[in-house]
Amino acid sequence: MLITHDTAAFRKQYRAYVQRRYNGWLHLGSVLLISLTVAAYCILQIRGLKGSELLVIPLGILVYNAVEYASHRWAGHKKLKLTSLFYKRHTGDHHSFFSAPLLSFESTRDWRIVLFPTYLTAFIAFFLAPLCGFFLTWVVSENMGFIMAATMILNHLAYELLHVGYHQPEGHWFHKVPVFRELAHLHRIHHHRKLMKTHNFNLTFPLFDILLGTFHWEPLGTFDDFRD
Numbered sequence: 001m002l003i004t005h006d007t008a009a010f011r012k013q014y015r016a017y018v019q020r021r022y023n024g025w026l027h028l029g030s031v032l033l034i035s036l037t038v039a040a041y042c043i044l045q046i047r048g049l050k051g052s053e054l055l056v057i058p059l060g061i062l063v064y065n066a067v068e069y070a071s072h073r074w075a076g077h078k079k080l081k082l083t084s085l086f087y088k089r090h091t092g093d094h095h096s097f098f099s100a101p102l103l104s105f106e107s108t109r110d111w112r113i114v115l116f117p118t119y120l121t122a123f124i125a126f127f128l129a130p131l132c133g134f135f136l137t138w139v140v141s142e143n144m145g146f147i148m149a150a151t152m153i154l155n156h157l158a159y160e161l162l163h164v165g166y167h168q169p170e171g172h173w174f175h176k177v178p179v180f181r182e183l184a185h186l187h188r189i190h191h192h193r194k195l196m197k198t199h200n201f202n203l204t205f206p207l208f209d210i211l212l213g214t215f216h217w218e219p220l221g222t223f224d225d226f227r228d
């Protein structure tokens with residue numbers, strides 16, 4: 001069981017590199033604060049909402065799901081010059097830190113390798129989501145623009161919170177809640193080294209995995225049998 005030894009060694013090395021002043025709760029708190037503040041601001045700008053304008057919510061979820069899938073599959077698991085930092089952080093660090101059978105974090109300090117850096121949340125909340133919002137405002141209506149921006153921001157927050165949930169230790173309440181339990185299982189399957197480059201790239205909902213044929217499911221409880 002060489003992989004266990006390797007993962008344990010990588011964890012030791014990574015933890016030594018994490019700055020002493022790093023605080024997982026502060027990291028998560030800043031992600032929550034930025035996301036919820038900007039999303040609430042967008043929602044509070046909505047005036048005279050028409051029912052049809054809510055159709056932008058499924059559209060926003062669809063766009064986010066596609067971006068989540070594409071960036072994970074073609075940047076997180078493919079070494080490209082432009083996104084080499086993300087590749088190093090994801091395939092190099094995240095997958096080395098969480099590799100079967102070590103799939104759970106041991107303390108909130110390990111959230112350093114689960115959550116994206118706060119600046120990415122800020123980039124999405126202050127730049128990418130408003131950009132999509134301005135586009136929709138220009139093309140359709142201001143309400144749709146604000147709803148689109150809020151949907152993108154909250155979707156990214158859901159990604160971060162779910163990912164923390166997926167790597168919670170066995171026995172945590174998260175793994176007992178239906179749907180969360182199945183989503184966590186899908187992600188843990190993705191963490192198998194033989195499957196990480198080919199299957200289960202969605203984290204929030206496996207829509208594009210299903211559409212593009214990269215969805216892989218194993219019955220719950222069998223994952224522990226996966227070994228290299």
Ligand SMILES: [Zn+2]
Binds near residue numbers: 166167191
């Ligand atoms: Zn993960």
Ligand SMILES: [Zn+2]
Binds near residue numbers: 072077090095196
């Ligand atoms: Zn991955």
